[in-house]
Amino acid sequence: MGLPPAIAEAFARQAGFCRRLGAPLTAAVCEAAVLACDASSVTARTLAAWPGDPMADALMMRFTGGCNALVRAGRVPMLGALYPPAELPTVADLAAALRVLLADPALDAALAGWLAGPPQTNEVARSGVLMPGLMTIAAATGLPLRLFELGCSAGLNLALATFGYRFGDMAVGDPQSPVQLAPAWTGPLPPAAAVSVLSRRGTDISPLDVADPAVRERLMAYVWPDQPERVARAAAAIAVARADPPPIDRADAADWIEAHVAPAPGSVAVVYHSIAFQYFPAATKARIAAHLAGLAASAAAPVAWLRYEMDDASAARLPTLRLTLWRGGDAEDHLLARAHPHGSFLEWLA
Numbered sequence: 001m002g003l004p005p006a007i008a009e010a011f012a013r014q015a016g017f018c019r020r021l022g023a024p025l026t027a028a029v030c031e032a033a034v035l036a037c038d039a040s041s042v043t044a045r046t047l048a049a050w051p052g053d054p055m056a057d058a059l060m061m062r063f064t065g066g067c068n069a070l071v072r073a074g075r076v077p078m079l080g081a082l083y084p085p086a087e088l089p090t091v092a093d094l095a096a097a098l099r100v101l102l103a104d105p106a107l108d109a110a111l112a113g114w115l116a117g118p119p120q121t122n123e124v125a126r127s128g129v130l131m132p133g134l135m136t137i138a139a140a141t142g143l144p145l146r147l148f149e150l151g152c153s154a155g156l157n158l159a160l161a162t163f164g165y166r167f168g169d170m171a172v173g174d175p176q177s178p179v180q181l182a183p184a185w186t187g188p189l190p191p192a193a194a195v196s197v198l199s200r201r202g203t204d205i206s207p208l209d210v211a212d213p214a215v216r217e218r219l220m221a222y223v224w225p226d227q228p229e230r231v232a233r234a235a236a237a238i239a240v241a242r243a244d245p246p247p248i249d250r251a252d253a254a255d256w257i258e259a260h261v262a263p264a265p266g267s268v269a270v271v272y273h274s275i276a277f278q279y280f281p282a283a284t285k286a287r288i289a290a291h292l293a294g295l296a297a298s299a300a301a302p303v304a305w306l307r308y309e310m311d312d313a314s315a316a317r318l319p320t321l322r323l324t325l326w327r328g329g330d331a332e333d334h335l336l337a338r339a340h341p342h343g344s345f346l347e348w349l350a
């Protein structure tokens with residue numbers, strides 16, 4: 001007996017999503033899972049008896065992350081032979097390799113273990129969307145920045161001011177950085193303001209410490225293997241974070257912002273976050289907005305709130321980059337950009 005219709009349907013939907021986001025192998029692994037899973041493996045029985053909403057629980061990403069981890073560790077040669085740099089295999093070939101994996105009790109147990117916990121990612125290409133936002137803040141205020149990131153995961157995007165960028169024909173940042181980002185750009189260019197960072201600090205309810213090899217490998221496992229440039233970027237950003245660890249606290253974003261974020265003369269306090277707000281509890285979201293609006297910002301000590309988040313109001317249904325700036329008068333709201341969820345393209349609107 002195969003997977004129940006609701007679970008099989010969720011794998012099919014995830015496959016469509018992956019294909020639209022340029023991950024055809026990960027899509028095919030989702031489709032192959034439906035063919036390969038019968039009641040004979042712990043993994044399949046766990047999937048079949050899943051008590052929650054498979055989409056909300058990112059069940060398919062748990063499965064594909066586990067497969068990728070086993071491939072990366074060299075534990076499943078038959079499956080690994082079908083992963084990049086090999087040509088895109090057929091779903092039938094992937095299903096055959098998954099059946100071999102699931103028939104091995106140790107590998108089956110290892111894969112089932114990946115189903116137990118939610119994926120946690122940290123997409124460094126989002127710095128390519130956040131950085132022009134920081135340039136806009138620097139241009140508007142003429143001040144150096146103190147950075148505060150909410151939901152920063154492993155803190156890879158806390159190093160954004162050290163990376164190199166190409167925005168259209170504009171070169172920004174350090175051309176020698178191991179992390180070079182060049183989102184496909186449309187629209188006008190951002191203001192060519194130098195970004196000077198006085199301090200940086202982040203928080204996450206469940207921070208990832210890249211000093212731990214198991215954490216690093218887990219982070220890499222969730223990067224879709226059919227996107228080699230993304231895999232290379234993630235590895236480079238992890239190396240940057242290991243060489244200069246970003247300060248990260250373990251705290252709810254609202255508790256943390258109330259304790260840490262206040263205006264300081266001669267600098268802008270910049271609170272930013274990417275694809276994180278949707279995961280915060282409603283009370284946390286409300287407290288963040290209230291705290292920022294309640295700060296006594298002034299022209300000499302402004303406060304900025306930069307957010308690259310899913311935005312239901314957007315006709316394009318893409319994440320948006322929005323900025324609210326307080327500098328004494330009314331809050332100034334700007335819709336700066338629409339961007340791909342992983343930062344691969346950006347339409348600058350400001």
Ligand SMILES: C[S@@+](CC[C@H](N)C(=O)[O-])C[C@H]1O[C@@H](n2cnc3c(N)ncnc32)[C@H](O)[C@@H]1O
Pocket residue numbers: 120121122123124126150151152153154203204205206207251252253254273274275276279280281284
């Ligand atoms: C999808 S990840 C995005 C991580 C990172 N911002 C990025 O763009 O790659 C969302 C992050 O929000 C964190 N998170 C969820 N609820 C939180 C909360 N209440 N306070 C702080 N962080 C939270 C999660 O642990 C996770 O690391």
